[in-house]
Amino acid sequence: MKPAPFAYVAAASAADARRHLGAGGVSAKILAGGQSLGPMLNLRLARPSHLVDVTRAGDLRTVTDEGDALLYGAAIRHAEFEDGDVADATPGWLAAIARGIAYRAVRNRGTIGGSLAHADPAADWVVTLTALGAEVVIAGENAARTLPMTGFVQGPLATALEPGEVITGIRIAKRGSSARWGYWKFTQKAGEFAKASAAVLIDLERGETRIVVGAIERAPIVLDDPEAVLADPDIALPLLERLTAPNPPATLALHAAAVRRACLAAAKDEDMPS
Incomplete structure (x- = not known):
């Protein structure tokens, strides 16, 4: 099958993505790699009116050192963790987790934020980031908010994201060499x-x-x-x-x-x- 018709736009930033989401209405969706959404589109299990692509949004692809934690942009790809292209807040654990996700072709496209937004119970990032005590940073129309993973994932394929909200980052506490x-x-x-x-x-x-x-x-x-x-x-x-x-x-x-x-x-x- 082929996807139902939809409008496509590439967002330049998180704020740009939020604007396009608002313009697209309640059926607009974020595209953040498409490794989960793509098959759903092809099977017509998802029929968004608009797709807002955030994979090239510069502010969603940065890593910010906050002292005792690193804030990872939501559009950082699994392969970038695997290859050490981004700093690791842990003693190599993030790279090892990413290395075990699906296949290399998937890791080259899939993003950490996209995985969390999809909230598949079997997804590696969903369980491991919960164990690491990670926080999800979310931007909405009027304000930003931060949720722990335990509050963000609410069930199978269900999250606390509200219409028009975008995951902008994942905050992971730094772990020292004595941590296991x-x-x-x-x-x-x-x-x-x-x-x-x-x-x-x-x-x-x-x-x-x-x-x-x-x-x-x-x-x-x-x-x-x-x-x-x-x-x-x-x-x-x-x-x-x-x-x-x-x-x-x-x-x-x-x-x-x-x-x-x-x-x-x-x-x-x-x-x-x-």
Whole structure:
């Protein structure tokens, strides 16, 4: 199939994008790489009247050092994280996360902001940025606002974005060399969406320990007592049984295994393959 007809405009800046969104009405959409939106257009699952392309908006492609954090422009591509073209707020974790996203062709086009706006529960950035305690910076017609990832992603393919709003950046706290990280996802073959995933952050210097479970057909789950799970990862299974709607035992076991693998990766302070 082919997309339904739409008007196309390339925005020069975030403010320009907001103006075009307003002119396009409620059915206007942002195009930020198109790796998720493109297939939806071709299948006519999405039929926007206007597409506002932000991939060339200069202020959405910068990295700003804020002292204890880096603010990444929403239109920075996955491949730019992977290749080290932008500074890494972590000890190499962002590059490793980006490297595991789909295929290189996707990473060459897809953007971090586009991934968050789509809010696929299986997306790598959705679960890992939740674990990293990232914040999403949003610009609207009248004011800008900042939301933590836990407030931004509200469910499968659902976010707190209001009509006319644009994600302008993602703020990620800097992590020192003493911080530890683990991320594990299960896929049937390279490039496929994860069937289960989990991310673990241990940053004692900043007083943060976090375990997040993703790819579970809802917003990522932030476990309440991460220290207890780190001490005994086997308790992840009964925790997930209580926190999620009824799921087949095999599905729950897969997610619990992802938690164990991520905990192991963090304990060993090394990246583990998916």
